[in-house]
Amino acid sequence: MAKVLYKRQKQIFDFINGNISKYGYAPTLTEIAENFGLSSLSTVHEHLAVLEKKGLIRRYKGAVRGIEILDDGVIDHPNLIELPIMGFIACGEPIEPYNDPGATLPVNSGLVRAGDHSYILQAKGDSMVDDGILNGDYLVIKEVREARDGDIIVAVLKNGFATLKRYYKELNRIRLQPANSTMSPMYVTDIEIRGKVVAVIRQFS
Incomplete structure (x- = not known):
């Protein structure tokens, strides 16, 4: 076979x-x-x-x-496409490059719309566990520069550090909300949005 x-x-x-x-x-x-x-x-x-x-x-x-x-x-596999694994995403750290620069992850083609620019990041840490994103999960990221309230985004702060949080636009600031009851939200006035999460992929050993 x-x-x-x-x-x-x-x-x-x-x-x-x-x-x-x-x-x-x-x-x-x-x-x-x-x-x-x-x-x-x-x-x-x-x-x-x-x-x-x-x-x-x-x-x-x-x-x-x-x-x-x-x-x-x-x-x-006929129903899969390969997306590049760009690195690891963790709370309050720069995006760490993946150790294999040519690494890809096969994902169902239905997760990526025609014309979208998408890539993979691997989650590190537990700041989004209540949203079902666990340490080691692979995240399908759609490259966007703007977000709606409630989107889970890849945000790069002024200091160059990146974080994965839910986005909320408030009156004079932006709230980056973790999905972990033990953690507090981050409040910023300016961020660079690199993309939003459209799917979570978990591999079981």
């Missing part, structure tokens, strides 16, 4: 398969990382673990080129 692979998984699988077909042996983890511009070998390990779990490869511990192809019947 053909296995479903998403974009980066399939790219790495094809690279391994092609390397074995051309040279007769698998690439090293470092060669995989260099080919895809990955700064961390742990990211390569994560992708290989997914491929192994899906029964497409076997890894041999202790072997530098210890990857064996078990099944090359892979397909792309």
